[in-house]
Amino acid sequence: MDEKGFSKSREQGVLWVSHPVTGRILPFAGEGKFLQLEKRRNCYYALLPEGAKGEAYEDVIKETDIEEHDALEVLGEDRENNEILTSLSRTIQKRHIDMPAGSYTTHLFEKGSNKIRKKCGEEAIELVLASSPEDLVFESADLIYHMMVLLEAEGLSIQEVLAELKKRDS
Structure with a gap:
C-alpha cells in the first residue's frame, strides 16, 4: 500500500x-x-x-x-486546484483594495496583521484538534484562507508559498 x-x-x-x-x-x-x-x-x-x-x-x-x-490530463487537477487558489487570492486582493462593508475579509484587514496572525493561530489549533476527516478538511480550508489573508496583508502571495513548496518537492 x-x-x-x-x-x-x-x-x-x-x-x-x-x-x-x-x-x-x-x-x-x-x-x-x-x-x-x-x-x-x-x-x-x-x-x-x-x-x-x-x-x-x-x-x-x-x-x-x-x-x-x-x-484525464495528469496536470488537470493540479491546474484546477491552482486556479482555485488564484481565484481566492484575487478575491482577497480585491477586498483589500475595495474594503467592502460587511465583508469578513475587510473586517480582518481593518483589525490588522496582528489580529490576522492570531486568527491563523486559532485556526491551526482547530486543525490540530480536528477529529474527523471532514473536520480536517474544513479546518484546513479555514487555515489556508486566513493564511492567504495574512500573506496579502504583508504584501505577499500564495504563489510565493507555492514556489517555495515547488523548491522543496525536488
Missing part, C-alpha cells in the same frame, strides 16, 4: 489500497480487518488476521474507471 492507503486505513479502521494504474484509494477486496499497520522507511505494511483472503482491488474497480482516469 502507499501513504494514501495507509492513512485512510488508519482513519477508517479497515484496509484500503491504492490502485497502481489510477491511484484511486479503494477498499481491500477481501478481509478488510487488520491487526496492525506499520511504516518502515518508505514502505507501508498491514498485518492481516491469520487466514485472511482477498485480492487487492482487482474485482472492485471497473474498466470504465480506468478508461475515464486515463482520459
Whole structure:
C-alpha cells in the first residue's frame, strides 16, 4: 500500500489500497480487518488476521474507471486546484483594495496583521484538534484562507508559498 492507503486505513479502521494504474484509494477486496499497520522507511505494511483472503482491488474497480482516469490530463487537477487558489487570492486582493462593508475579509484587514496572525493561530489549533476527516478538511480550508489573508496583508502571495513548496518537492 502507499501513504494514501495507509492513512485512510488508519482513519477508517479497515484496509484500503491504492490502485497502481489510477491511484484511486479503494477498499481491500477481501478481509478488510487488520491487526496492525506499520511504516518502515518508505514502505507501508498491514498485518492481516491469520487466514485472511482477498485480492487487492482487482474485482472492485471497473474498466470504465480506468478508461475515464486515463482520459484525464495528469496536470488537470493540479491546474484546477491552482486556479482555485488564484481565484481566492484575487478575491482577497480585491477586498483589500475595495474594503467592502460587511465583508469578513475587510473586517480582518481593518483589525490588522496582528489580529490576522492570531486568527491563523486559532485556526491551526482547530486543525490540530480536528477529529474527523471532514473536520480536517474544513479546518484546513479555514487555515489556508486566513493564511492567504495574512500573506496579502504583508504584501505577499500564495504563489510565493507555492514556489517555495515547488523548491522543496525536488
